[in-house]
Amino acid sequence: MRIIPSIRHLLCATAMVAAAIAPGAEGGGGHSRSESKRAILLVAFGTSVGEARKAYDHIERLARDRFPGQELRWAYTSSMVRRKLAKAGTPVDGPLTALARLHEDGFSQVTVQSLHIVAGAEFHDLAEEVALFRGRIPRLGLGLPLLATYEDLDRAARATLAAVPAERRPEDAILLMGHGNEKHPSDLAYLAADAQFRRLDPKALLGTVEGRPNADEVIASIRSSGAKRVFLLPFMTVAGDHARNDLAGPEAGSWASRLKAAGLEVVPVLKGLGEYDPIVAIWLDHCAQVQSQSE
Numbered sequence: 001m002r003i004i005p006s007i008r009h010l011l012c013a014t015a016m017v018a019a020a021i022a023p024g025a026e027g028g029g030g031h032s033r034s035e036s037k038r039a040i041l042l043v044a045f046g047t048s049v050g051e052a053r054k055a056y057d058h059i060e061r062l063a064r065d066r067f068p069g070q071e072l073r074w075a076y077t078s079s080m081v082r083r084k085l086a087k088a089g090t091p092v093d094g095p096l097t098a099l100a101r102l103h104e105d106g107f108s109q110v111t112v113q114s115l116h117i118v119a120g121a122e123f124h125d126l127a128e129e130v131a132l133f134r135g136r137i138p139r140l141g142l143g144l145p146l147l148a149t150y151e152d153l154d155r156a157a158r159a160t161l162a163a164v165p166a167e168r169r170p171e172d173a174i175l176l177m178g179h180g181n182e183k184h185p186s187d188l189a190y191l192a193a194d195a196q197f198r199r200l201d202p203k204a205l206l207g208t209v210e211g212r213p214n215a216d217e218v219i220a221s222i223r224s225s226g227a228k229r230v231f232l233l234p235f236m237t238v239a240g241d242h243a244r245n246d247l248a249g250p251e252a253g254s255w256a257s258r259l260k261a262a263g264l265e266v267v268p269v270l271k272g273l274g275e276y277d278p279i280v281a282i283w284l285d286h287c288a289q290v291q292s293q294s295e
């Protein structure tokens, strides 16, 4: 006889807790209350190069303008970069920790936006980590990296070429450096990117640090093109370590040094793709797509 009231009491308490966890979920909560439960987690490889952070700051500013009222947080997928930053006293979470915190803080809609270039190894690892929070964070989505469709590639390639300084003459070559990974199927996206750059500009081409086309291939192409001057640009979210060392660095093995040794004049343009508005718009379009699907 005493059991029935206590069960009723318990059910009542459970309903109150549920209401407190999900304000607005049934349409009963205030507007601002439900908005404060939405978050975007921006996920990049990460960089420990202070100057390269500019690209992330720029992305964050544009994301804030496009998605006002939503919490913005960051996570870096590179554990090596995270360790370096933690040592320097400026720690950044990995995706798992960031998602756990968002869950803990009661966010009911979280959009994880990849700031990677292709759906490579880093993106696939991220997708697995996001999947662990399905059913825990009620509305959880994952936005695709920069190059998800042909249209994305076309927009990205045009925006990158538009960033080449006006002093470039039509006979000068433009060489883009992507990251690449010869052990991952996503590497083929870089061959597509190379083809698209060449279609848009007969003197533009793309190579990668760790995949195909490789440095030997692009340097041979430039030498046979007859160009005397070449503009070097990273095709990466930030102009970090690869851009500053492998692309434009003074070491004998850098692309700049190899091209100079072949008699070419080199003009490095050390800006990451995250510094260009039309490119950031592609990532943010992916984020908006995911949010509109979960509404």
Ligand code: CO
Pocket (backbone or CB within 6 Å): 179, 242
């Ligand atoms: Co690398």
